[in-house]
Amino acid sequence: MVRFAPALYDRPGLEGVRRRQIVRVLEAALEAVDPREAVRRFVRREGETLWVNGRPYDLTKIERVVVVGAGKAGAPMAQAVEEVLGGRIAAGWVNVKYAHTAPTEHVHIHEAGHPIPDEAGVWGAEEIARLLGQAGPRDLVICLISGGGSALMPLPVEGVTLADLQALTDALLRAGANIVEINTIRKHLDRLKGGKLAAMTSAPLIALILSDVVGNPLDAIASGPTVPDETTFEGACEILQRYGLWEGAPASIRRYLEAGRSGQAAENPKPGDALFERVQNVIVASNDLAAQAAERAAQALGFHTVLLTTFVEGEAREVAKVFVALAKEELASGRPLPRPACLIAGGETTVTVRGRGKGGRNQEMALAGAIQMAGLRDAALVCLATDGTDGPTDAAGALVDGQTLERARALGLDARAHLAENNAYPFFAALGDLLLTGPTNTNVNDLTFVFVW
Amino acid sequence: MVRFAPALYDRPGLEGVRRRQIVRVLEAALEAVDPREAVRRFVRREGETLWVNGRPYDLTKIERVVVVGAGKAGAPMAQAVEEVLGGRIAAGWVNVKYAHTAPTEHVHIHEAGHPIPDEAGVWGAEEIARLLGQAGPRDLVICLISGGGSALMPLPVEGVTLADLQALTDALLRAGANIVEINTIRKHLDRLKGGKLAAMTSAPLIALILSDVVGNPLDAIASGPTVPDETTFEGACEILQRYGLWEGAPASIRRYLEAGRSGQAAENPKPGDALFERVQNVIVASNDLAAQAAERAAQALGFHTVLLTTFVEGEAREVAKVFVALAKEELASGRPLPRPACLIAGGETTVTVRGRGKGGRNQEMALAGAIQMAGLRDAALVCLATDGTDGPTDAAGALVDGQTLERARALGLDARAHLAENNAYPFFAALGDLLLTGPTNTNVNDLTFVFVW
Numbered sequence: 057m058v059r060f061a062p063a064l065y066d067r068p069g070l071e072g073v074r075r076r077q078i079v080r081v082l083e084a085a086l087e088a089v090d091p092r093e094a095v096r097r098f099v100r101r102e103g104e105t106l107w108v109n110g111r112p113y114d115l116t117k118i119e120r121v122v123v124v125g126a127g128k129a130g131a132p133m134a135q136a137v138e139e140v141l142g143g144r145i146a147a148g149w150v151n152v153k154y155a156h157t158a159p160t161e162h163v164h165i166h167e168a169g170h171p172i173p174d175e176a177g178v179w180g181a182e183e184i185a186r187l188l189g190q191a192g193p194r195d196l197v198i199c200l201i202s203g204g205g206s207a208l209m210p211l212p213v214e215g216v217t218l219a220d221l222q223a224l225t226d227a228l229l230r231a232g233a234n235i236v237e238i239n240t241i242r243k244h245l246d247r248l249k250g251g252k253l254a255a256m257t258s259a260p261l262i263a264l265i266l267s268d269v270v271g272n273p274l275d276a277i278a279s280g281p282t283v284p285d286e287t288t289f290e291g292a293c294e295i296l297q298r299y300g301l302w303e304g305a306p307a308s309i310r311r312y313l314e315a316g317r318s319g320q321a322a323e324n325p326k327p328g329d330a331l332f333e334r335v336q337n338v339i340v341a342s343n344d345l346a347a348q349a350a351e352r353a354a355q356a357l358g359f360h361t362v363l364l365t366t367f368v369e370g371e372a373r374e375v376a377k378v379f380v381a382l383a384k385e386e387l388a389s390g391r392p393l394p395r396p397a398c399l400i401a402g403g404e405t406t407v408t409v410r411g412r413g414k415g416g417r418n419q420e421m422a423l424a425g426a427i428q429m430a431g432l433r434d435a436a437l438v439c440l441a442t443d444g445t446d447g448p449t450d451a452a453g454a455l456v457d458g459q460t461l462e463r464a465r466a467l468g469l470d471a472r473a474h475l476a477e478n479n480a481y482p483f484f485a486a487l488g489d490l491l492l493t494g495p496t497n498t499n500v501n502d503l504t505f506v507f508v509w
Numbered sequence: 510m511v512r513f514a515p516a517l518y519d520r521p522g523l524e525g526v527r528r529r530q531i532v533r534v535l536e537a538a539l540e541a542v543d544p545r546e547a548v549r550r551f552v553r554r555e556g557e558t559l560w561v562n563g564r565p566y567d568l569t570k571i572e573r574v575v576v577v578g579a580g581k582a583g584a585p586m587a588q589a590v591e592e593v594l595g596g597r598i599a600a601g602w603v604n605v606k607y608a609h610t611a612p613t614e615h616v617h618i619h620e621a622g623h624p625i626p627d628e629a630g631v632w633g634a635e636e637i638a639r640l641l642g643q644a645g646p647r648d649l650v651i652c653l654i655s656g657g658g659s660a661l662m663p664l665p666v667e668g669v670t671l672a673d674l675q676a677l678t679d680a681l682l683r684a685g686a687n688i689v690e691i692n693t694i695r696k697h698l699d700r701l702k703g704g705k706l707a708a709m710t711s712a713p714l715i716a717l718i719l720s721d722v723v724g725n726p727l728d729a730i731a732s733g734p735t736v737p738d739e740t741t742f743e744g745a746c747e748i749l750q751r752y753g754l755w756e757g758a759p760a761s762i763r764r765y766l767e768a769g770r771s772g773q774a775a776e777n778p779k780p781g782d783a784l785f786e787r788v789q790n791v792i793v794a795s796n797d798l799a800a801q802a803a804e805r806a807a808q809a810l811g812f813h814t815v816l817l818t819t820f821v822e823g824e825a826r827e828v829a830k831v832f833v834a835l836a837k838e839e840l841a842s843g844r845p846l847p848r849p850a851c852l853i854a855g856g857e858t859t860v861t862v863r864g865r866g867k868g869g870r871n872q873e874m875a876l877a878g879a880i881q882m883a884g885l886r887d888a889a890l891v892c893l894a895t896d897g898t899d900g901p902t903d904a905a906g907a908l909v910d911g912q913t914l915e916r917a918r919a920l921g922l923d924a925r926a927h928l929a930e931n932n933a934y935p936f937f938a939a940l941g942d943l944l945l946t947g948p949t950n951t952n953v954n955d956l957t958f959v960f961v962w
Contacts, residue, residue, distance in 0.1 A: 367833075367835075367841075
């Protein structure tokens, strides 16, 4: 259970009361998306029935339960499955990022490279493919997918090397290709991505998915190993041509894509493919679920609440202004909610780095918000990275209110100068207003809260 | 009555139906803040009783009605007062911007310089001061305030020239002073601003205010000639010193501020001053009132609605992303409102100009929004400048949806290239998606709408 460092809320009087309310809401959000808790919430066993998100599986008719998967949260997710199924697990292999292990009994946790895939990842992916191939219609495969799953489970097609793939990805990024385009290529040069993990087994398959992609597009999370793929070899070739990268692409890649385009390599399974009838994809943790849990916690504390969106994007310091605009309206008119009010949004902003300071998108948003809300009473803005590490820092974000600037000034801190240098971390460290949780072992992007009392 | 050019909505099928819904909502918003309509909504006569926002004035006990004021919407506001009071108006003088006149019978409309004040403005302000001085306790003064009122009613204190004031304002802007700081100085170097217009007469005073400042801070609109002023001579001096401008300030200004600081010039009337007991300040038009009128019109069309905030600020292209995030959530989950939904916000964004194109903040927001919402069905984003002229263009803004980019591509238009050049106007002109109303003669900032069907 994630806890916040008490420096944030251990304060006298009304300030402490309000900060403890905020922390309770944040903790509820993080608890809902803790990988272990999240799996346990969606997977439970009643005697010989395994219930997964309301669908029953009769364990008496299942010979072998096989657990596979990849992602940074793989280890605690595997622990949760073991808690439910224990000795019923016949075999298991999950690829995780180096140093992201946890003790398990039946599922092997295998460390590999992230964000750059490495040979350890390939080796693990081969083991996963082997387990999948061995599982038959009377078995059950449980696949654990979380953030980083794409890089952590690389299985290039025949003749293509990791180095080839990496070179092409780099070239695409430099050329300005977007993530959908890059994924289209990836899904056609890998033996598991784009629905092919599901196609590799004839066993029923349950995919438990911890979503780190805004809006939870299943085909994008870990490059969609268990869901239909609407992209094509044809489209992959077009993308390379569009960015002028076809000629310069490694020969092995050109050869494979050409083979696919001319029908000599199998297309990825498409929507409507019968194989997906035996696949149950379940999002066990997402920005949305975290936001909803926060909302319920805020309601329990007496707040009126609204969950505005889970699709926030944009430059952090500008997005901050919109959230402060919401606080100002609450204070001016009690709109859109009666007070006390808690307005919740999720997503992931970006920071265009111009300075040389230390910070992260959530801390930057909070700092810009503090400037914008200077002098306001009875309102706070809270910006939280659900993985506990906002940017290259050990903080999950920060909490600001109308008095933040004044308190900073008393310490000789200039908010505008810190913002200009992208240097929010030391600013909030000095104030004791960082959100400090340690790593949460989960990642469902960011949450932003406007509290108005 | 403002009407939109039919090119925007005169389209076949569902697109036309939806666009006509949008236009009806926008027209309702603009009608609510039309200066003449706005005054008429808050001021009416029943026999010998003048009702102003629910407060009665017994005309049988009033000897002379005197109308004064300043602002770009002064002429139609005066017309509305004449429609109500006609021959009961004994004298009247309102300063307006050059070419912003309209025919009146009893109130003299006087043209002057804006945004740079000129001697015509001073002359008119002297006439206003004279009328105010002549009005006594048995008379009634009606003061018409609208955007530009500060520049259009300049009455520098003894010994200070317009040129002195302009030089100091320029220096403050260059030094990075904000509008609150600049207004603090202005209010202490002018004989009408900072509540002193009200202090200049012993007559009861009704100020009818058309607000062009986000959040409607009465002390900021036209530098608050009819409301208490919390700023001080001391504060004005401190601001000049803080920015290192005290030494370089014109001697006349230093002398006057020093006199004020040492008590030799009267401080501006403060909150609680008895003089304000005979003053009724009424905001007759504001962003808020426009947004509420839009909301009612949308409800009448069957939309679920929420008025999120009237305090929007930030870089237009980034703020756009937050609005599109709201549309995406509506489409994904039907949150925060059941569909069809209309989400409304007001305020004023900014554009950091990097290109050499033609556009305005609303068109730029719409263009950025179009890129962000490409491919979405059943959603539209509408960005409207209530004055009808967004930036240096003859358009009030633009309307975009998930098909805008596709339609643009078919015409050979590249949305990203246009955005990079701040060149939204020709983009939307080619598509026929500009909001074209002509000048609306009002200004209550901007409105942004997300429609989801």
